[in-house]
Amino acid sequence: MEFEELEAIPGVGEKTAERLAELDDPEAALSAGDVATIARAPGISDGRAARIARAAIRHRHDDDGTFLASERAQELYASALSLLQERAVTDYAEKRLETFYPSASASRIEEVRSFAREAVKQEPTPELLDALEGVEPLSPPRDVRVRDRCVATSDAETFAEAQEAVPEVSVELVEDARGVADLARGYATVIVLDESFSGIDVEGDVRVEPTALESPAEIVPERTLAFFAENRDRLRAAAAVNRLAGTEPDCDVETLDAALERLDADGSVSGDKRVAALNAAIEDLDAAVSMAEGVANDRLRSAIEERDVTIEGTDLLSLVERGAGVDSLLERELADEFDAAVEAAREEFVGTIGLDDYESLARRAFGEEPTFPVEHDERVVERLREELTADRDRRAARLKREVAADLREMREAAAALVETALELDVELAVSRFARDFDCTFPEFDGKGFEITGGRSPLLDVEFEAVEPVDYGVEGVALLSGVNSGGKTSTLDLVGLVVVLGQMGLPVPAESARLERFEALHYQAKTQGTLDAGAFESTLREFGSLVAGDRTRLVLVDELESITEPGASAVIIAGILEALEESDSTAVFVSHLAGEIREATAVDVTVDGIEAVGLKNGELQVNRSPVKDHLARSTPELIVEKLAEEDGDELYGELLEKFEAEKPAEAD
Structure with a gap:
């Protein structure tokens, strides 16, 4: 992959491109979102590698990365990602999961869906999760220095070549057999590179090997052993993971395990x-x-x-x-x-x-x-x-050569063994997420969304205690309901389902149908009335929403809180009219649903999260919004309860006023 192609990835400058180019196959690593491989580039941390991988994926799918169009939308994604990462065992998987993001690109969504469909088939057994605890990306070996052998030559050019080929050992210049004999008294083994020394008769382990530099790893088996010794525990853990998972790696796991069993942490061979x-x-x-x-x-x-x-x-x-x-x-x-x-x-x-x-x-x-x-x-x-x-x-050197010979050809396969285990952790995190939250894959079809049996894992209660919600919208809708009835959590559920679905992942629902949106705009509830400048900024933001022809999902929570109620109803009505004419799906939560509907020049659906009564002072709520129904307020419920229980004339009169003030239900 050329520098120019690397620099075309957003966020990758010249220096980063140079570092990535040092990888054996940067194109393959970037295409696969392979965080572990990208992080091997000099000066690239795991976190940086994840960001580069995500940017490369977006670049490949021509994704402008603007799907999360508001701060609250970004917070929903962060929450979804956190739920996934909590189910990863390794640090690698946590970073790798950051390459999953909500996208408007159909090809990217389908790419992740294909991965996730296979991932959810994985069985996250306790034994497998325990084995993953010991798996980490491989580390480069520490510098090796060998003092028990040397390389000798009488040729200056060969001397320089040897210094470059085998920097781990001492390289010596000799003139004659006496020089070799002197070296043999100080080193356990002397490897002479000059054929002219063949037949030399000196005391000690002296080997005349003119072609030795063609196989430097045989002169210095410690080079191979240092890598495997440094990563011994990680490789053995990865081998255990692959055995438990029943994968079929290219590596002969039994041979690898046997060889690693003989290695000490310092790279020496034990057991002899x-x-x-x-x-x-x-x-x-x-x-x-x-x-x-x-x-x-x-x-x-x-x-x-x-x-x-x-x-x-x-x-x-x-x-x-x-x-x-x-x-x-x-x-x-x-x-x-x-x-x-x-x-x-x-x-x-x-x-x-x-x-x-x-x-x-x-x-x-x-x-x-x-x-x-x-x-x-x-x-x-x-x-x-x-x-x-x-x-x-x-x-010891002979034993090292024997073990290194067993391991030398296994280095790439051993690295793949670890990468397979790490990627399995990513799959298991997705599988655990899907199992923990009873997820299903959404269908992408039609307009708007339709969620059946959706349960939000973001609520501050045990997931098993979350009441399922059914809700669907095509076009624009107002969502009414009592305080603490679940309007905001319903918006959060819709937003989360859309975020997860457009990440290519399963969603927490019995079933879900989604339009493939190009952007998610979620306006969270504002605390208190905005000043003039902030109010103007908010209106400008909504002005940009209705411009263009993007298919957006707009979720808005109590926009009326930005200014006076009377003005709010008029403003929201105007925004809804504009959104109705655009290619958007919108849900506005509001306590002014009736007033807004009256002020709107087009038909706007009003849905209601209906309170069914009070029990021991606690509000009883049907969490699934009722279509085309303006929900009663909490004060109305309390007045109704008092009218039924006490029969006082005041309560009856108040109840009649509530009924009189209600706008007519939509047909």
Whole structure:
């Protein structure tokens, strides 16, 4: 994907385009809304990746992103998104869900609907959700530095090439076999790149491999292992998720799991008995020497104390400890005892080292010359340490090469394994949302909307306790009803269903039919009368609504609160007339529904959320709006209740006035 194409995405400038271009396939990542891959670009966070992905999707579907045409509409979307994100396990899924947004584009809606229809089939079992807890996007490995091997060459050009190809190891210039031999004394393995050194005979692990730079990962298997070690827990969690979900990944999960089982967090290979034994021998070497000396000296001390010689044993011991002729005394009087003591030291030392193939060298750590106290030969011990270390490092390197060979070809498949698990979390979030709120997919057909059995998850009550609502509107309608009867929550339900439907997601209803709107304008209830400037601004906003030929859904909650009731009725009537002539669907909640209908020059439907009475001071309400019905007010209900219960003449007269003031019901 060229810079110019990347920069065509809204919000992607030159610097961001350069960063995205470093991805292997930025076009595929942007087309799929692949937040994890986009976030791998340098300097791109997960949140930024989600915004870029969303912008790229809009660009692909020629979506101008203006569907949410008011602050309250945007708040509804934020609430819907939050409900989805609460059902995601991973941080990735939370960000990925941000790429779902309400769109006017039919192709985008259908794209998400296809995804969501498959997603709702997923079964979010507790075991699967628990396994997802450990899945995260893969991290790049930490820098690797290898100190137990080097690469050697006598050619300056090859030297520079090697430094670039394998920066993890030391690259050395040598002139001849002596230089190689010097390196072999300091490194466990020396890899010579010059064919001219073939047949070289030097002590140590020296390999002449002229083509080694063609496969740098074989020289430095730690490069492969560092990636898998860094991501070991994430990969194993992803493997568990895929097993539980029954997916069929390209990766051989069993082979991957077995290889990861052998890896330690630092990238070393565990579980090899020989390496463990060599490690233990190296770590215990100084203590083993000290213990062996103790065994020999304790034994020799006892022999000296108990020996019956020309002088008393205790006197002899005193002389010996002062260093007076110890070698000659031991040789003349205690030769057998000294030999036995040294043999005991050797056995102790060899036994502690525990490696049969190093027995001969270990035994030489205690010499034949009689001394007291018995002491080890430090040169032998250091040589033993060097050989044990070189042996361990060579074997560890071989094991690393073996495990890296198993893993090297699996890197892309392993990354796909994690991405599959992360995407599954996105699907499960949609599935959990649909299950938690008894959702169904809406049909897009006709004009306006028709919702059956809709229940809003935004209400501050348990979802199971929410009363279902049936409501539909074609054209424009006024919605009347008592205070706290559910008018605003009905608007919220309609807005939420439309937002979710145009995100391509299922909606909380038994069934729903929607027009594919080009914009949602939701005017929330204003707190208090507006000043002149704010009032003018609000009217200008409605002026823009009736302009053009966009198919809008307009939801308005008690617009009359912006100014005096008399003026409000006239203003709302005029707006409704203009909306009736446009290609819009509108629902206006108002306590002035009767007055507005009287002031309107066209037929306007008045629907009512009907209060059916009072019980123990609590309003009893039928939450589904009744079509073509002006709902009674709360004061009227209270007067009616008093008239029925008390029979007082005042209450009857008041009730008659309410009836007289009512506009005639629409036919």
